Amino acid sequence: MADEKTVxxxxxxxxxxxxxxxxxxxxxxxxxxxxxxxxxxxxxLYSSEAENTRLATTxxxxxxxxxxxxxxxxxxxxxxxxxxxxxxxxxxxxFDSLSTGLPILKIRVYDRQGRAVYSSIxxxxxxDFSINPGVGQAVGQGKTWxxxxxxxxxxxxxxxxxxxxxxxxxxxxxxxxxQPVGGLELYSDASPSMERLTSNVWRxxxxxxxxxxxxYLTLFLIVxxxxxxxxxxxxxxxxxxxxxxxxxxxxxxIADYTFDWESWLDQDGKLRWVNPAVERLAGYSIxxxxxxxxxxLPMIYEADRAEIRRLRQSALTGNFESGIExxxxxxxxxxxxxxxxxxxxxxxxxxxxxxxxxxxxxxxxKRAEQRLRESEVRFRSVTQTAADAIISVNxxxxxxxxxxxAERIFGYAEAEALGANVTMILPEAYRQRHEEGLRRxxxxxxxxxxxxxxxxxxxxxxxxxxxxxxTLSRWEMDNGAFxxxxxxxVTERKLAEQELAERTAxxxxxxxxxxxxxxxxxxxxxxPLRTVTSFLQLLRRRYDGALDDNxxxxxxxxxxxxxxxxxxxxxxxxxSRVSTHGRTFEKVRMEAVLDLxxxxxxxxxxxxxxxxxxxxxxxxxxxQIQMVSLLQNLVGNAIKYRAPGTVPRVHVGAVRDxxxxxxxxxxxxxxxxxxxxxxxxVIFQRLHARGEYxxxxxxxxxxxxxxxxxxxxxxxDSEPGQGSTFxxxxxxxxxxxx
Numbered sequence: 007m008a009d010e011k012t013v014x015x016x017x018x019x020x021x022x023x024x025x026x027x028x029x030x031x032x033x034x035x036x037x038x039x040x041x042x043x044x045x046x047x048x049x050x051l052y053s054s055e056a057e058n059t060r061l062a063t064t065x066x067x068x069x070x071x072x073x074x075x076x077x078x079x080x081x082x083x084x085x086x087x088x089x090x091x092x093x094x095x096x097x098x099x100x101f102d103s104l105s106t107g108l109p110i111l112k113i114r115v116y117d118r119q120g121r122a123v124y125s126s127i128x129x130x131x132x133x134d135f136s137i138n139p140g141v142g143q144a145v146g147q148g149k150t151w152x153x154x155x156x157x158x159x160x161x162x163x164x165x166x167x168x169x170x171x172x173x174x175x176x177x178x179x180x181x182x183x184x185q186p187v188g189g190l191e192l193y194s195d196a197s198p199s200m201e202r203l204t205s206n207v208w209r210x211x212x213x214x215x216x217x218x219x220x221x222y223l224t225l226f227l228i229v230x231x232x233x234x235x236x237x238x239x240x241x242x243x244x245x246x247x248x249x250x251x252x253x254x255x256x257x258x259x260i261a262d263y264t265f266d267w268e269s270w271l272d273q274d275g276k277l278r279w280v281n282p283a284v285e286r287l288a289g290y291s292i293x294x295x296x297x298x299x300x301x302x303l304p305m306i307y308e309a310d311r312a313e314i315r316r317l318r319q320s321a322l323t324g325n326f327e328s329g330i331e332x333x334x335x336x337x338x339x340x341x342x343x344x345x346x347x348x349x350x351x352x353x354x355x356x357x358x359x360x361x362x363x364x365x366x367x368x369x370x371x372k373r374a375e376q377r378l379r380e381s382e383v384r385f386r387s388v389t390q391t392a393a394d395a396i397i398s399v400n401x402x403x404x405x406x407x408x409x410x411x412a413e414r415i416f417g418y419a420e421a422e423a424l425g426a427n428v429t430m431i432l433p434e435a436y437r438q439r440h441e442e443g444l445r446r447x448x449x450x451x452x453x454x455x456x457x458x459x460x461x462x463x464x465x466x467x468x469x470x471x472x473x474x475x476x477t478l479s480r481w482e483m484d485n486g487a488f489x490x491x492x493x494x495x496v497t498e499r500k501l502a503e504q505e506l507a508e509r510t511a512x513x514x515x516x517x518x519x520x521x522x523x524x525x526x527x528x529x530x531x532x533x534p535l536r537t538v539t540s541f542l543q544l545l546r547r548r549y550d551g552a553l554d555d556n557x558x559x560x561x562x563x564x565x566x567x568x569x570x571x572x573x574x575x576x577x578x579x580x581x582s583r584v585s586t587h588g589r590t591f592e593k594v595r596m597e598a599v600l601d602l603x604x605x606x607x608x609x610x611x612x613x614x615x616x617x618x619x620x621x622x623x624x625x626x627x628x629x630q631i632q633m634v635s636l637l638q639n640l641v642g643n644a645i646k647y648r649a650p651g652t653v654p655r656v657h658v659g660a661v662r663d664x665x666x667x668x669x670x671x672x673x674x675x676x677x678x679x680x681x682x683x684x685x686x687x688v689i690f691q692r693l694h695a696r697g698e699y700x701x702x703x704x705x706x707x708x709x710x711x712x713x714x715x716x717x718x719x720x721x722x723d724s725e726p727g728q729g730s731t732f733x734x735x736x737x738x739x740x741x742x743x744x
Contacts, residue, residue, distance in 0.1 A: 076091070081118065270361075270363075343369045394493060639705045
């Protein structure tokens with residue numbers, strides 16, 4: 007191990023030495039090349055600027071002396087006229103002559119104000135260049151200014167455009183007394199010289215790079231030779247490290263993202279590692295756990311701590327403890343149920359170096375178990391106290407649940423029934439049909455009687471067959487389909503229904519007989535009553551002059567009684583005919599019915615001065631004659647039962663509510679005490695003496711019977727002295743029947 011470290015150390019030193027040498031050589035060569043280039047450039051700049059200054063001076067002396075009068079007068083000429091002056095052509099010829107064979111690109115001549123009085127580019131003549139720093143130096147301060155610049159797309163005198171290195175020089179032009187009178191700018195092309203300089207620098211750099219490459223190659227071969235010596239050992243070490251790193255990454259990925267709370271504790275119970283699940287499960291951060299004394303006991307429900315301490319010590323002795331359930335107190339005070347396992351951790355030598363704690367949240371499971379227990383208690387409480395039989399069977403029809411109600415109804419104890427086939431409580435006639443239906447329900451899940459109460463017969467232990475009402479439901483478990491039946495002994499109900507049916511039939515027969523009797527009686531009483539009335543009228547006409555006052559009063563009482571008897575018999579006949587002599591229902595316009603009623607009651611309306619208001623009335627399925635009788639009765643009562651000196655005001659309306667029309671007849675009459683609401687619809691019941699209001703007490707009874715025949719109902723709303731509103735409802739549509 008020591009030799010390997012020594013070899014590795016030497017190898018690292020050799021490698022670092024070779025690399026440092028290469029870097030040093032590279033830096034040194036780069037610095038030398040840079041210094042060489044800088045020196046050459048400086049020398050080139052100096053010579054180029056000096057040469058350009060010489061040329062500019064020559065051009066200034068030649069141009070200014072030759073064309074001085076023009077330059078002086080040109081200062082006062084505008085740009086456009088100046089560009090048209092003939093002297094500029096002479097200047098161009100002189101410039102071409104002087105610049106032939108020279109790297110001249112452009113020339114400008116400036117006056118005292120920095121304005122170009124001549125330029126080799128004609129469009130620049132007359133332009134102001136006073137803001138140019140070179141012009142300012144030459145014209146304003148009388149100093150020479152020169153610089154080298156890189157100018158992209160710079161044209162030469164022949165119009166050829168190219169990227170160029172340019173030396174531009176500005177020199178002052180002085181008068182005879184040495185005063186500045188103008189300036190001259192000269193552009194020279196330094197690109198060829200700069201390209202030669204750059205080429206020389208690159209050749210030097212290439213030479214230095216070749217030398218450096220040779221040195222570095224030598225060092226590289228030395229390093230490579232040394233690297234080959236330890237390559238196999240190095241690869242083995244790296245492979246082992248990579249495998250270890252992969253294992254650790256996989257472990258951390260699993261541990262950090264598992265839903266379980268994982269912890270590692272050393273032999274002293276000190277926490278060494280815990281995953282992030284602790285924060286989700288208990289609300290404590292990893293930092294808080296690492297700083298916690300006697301971790302994790304402060305987070306455990308106090309009553310469970312002693313057992314956890316014991317299990318922790320057991321794990322440190324080499325025992326694996328699992329499936330341990332206890333309560334956890336979260337940071338927010340919430341108590342959760344968890345399941346834990348405690349596993350010893352061994353080192354390479356097999357010695358225990360700590361324990362691994364794995365904790366899983368089972369709160370939801372505990373709650374579900376609690377709800378299941380409560381549900382079972384409720385279920386047993388319901389089934390065992392229910393009067394009905396509640397029986398559950400499996401897919402084969404074997405009984406798996408049998409309550410007290412089933413014992414009472416069928417006579418079998420729970421121990422006898424459990425495991426037996428349910429056909430034991432079915433009469434022989436039902437068994438084959440039951441087995442076929444059970445097979446279909448198990449196979450397809452379909453059964454006509456599922457969820458639908460149905461009647462059939464059951465069989466008691468003593469062989470008695472009796473009627474039962476059955477409600478059946480289907481439910482699934484892992485081991486197949488099950489069915490639960492709720493059975494009710496309806497023997498008493500059937501007897502009661504039979505008795506009720508018999509009584510109903512008897513009442514219907516009796517009612518029919520009574521109606522027939524009333525019809526016959528009222529019809530047969532008409533003839534004797536007419537005879538009595540006729541003889542009373544004959545007696546009055548023939549002997550009226552011969553009778554004293556008492557006799558005439560007796561005849562009057564007899565005639566009046568006969569008239570009341572006639573009205574009573576007529577009304578009774580109408581009442582008896584409502585159900586027996588009704589017409590077939592047809593479409594009836596209630597507007598037309600009301601018109602006919604108001605015509606029939608015209609004399610009473612006129613006599614009372616009644617005001618009749620109406621809303622639009624609908625068309626209904628009804629017996630038209632009975633509708634006339636109904637409305638005439640209600641409107642007539644509204645006019646009749648009024649307070650003395652009061653003008654009757656009657657309103658007839660109708661509103662629709664779903665499939666029903668509700669009609670109303672409202673008046674401003676004397677009203678009715680609510681305690682008499684039911685009484686007014688009873689036949690022969692009167693709330694007033696005959697002397698107050700005439701009538702037989704049958705009208706409202708007839709009206710109610712008409713409404714009931716039409717499938718509706720009748721009621722009223724009233725207060726004494728506040729008027730009354732009678733309501734009756736009729737279906738919007740109904741079957742055609744009499």
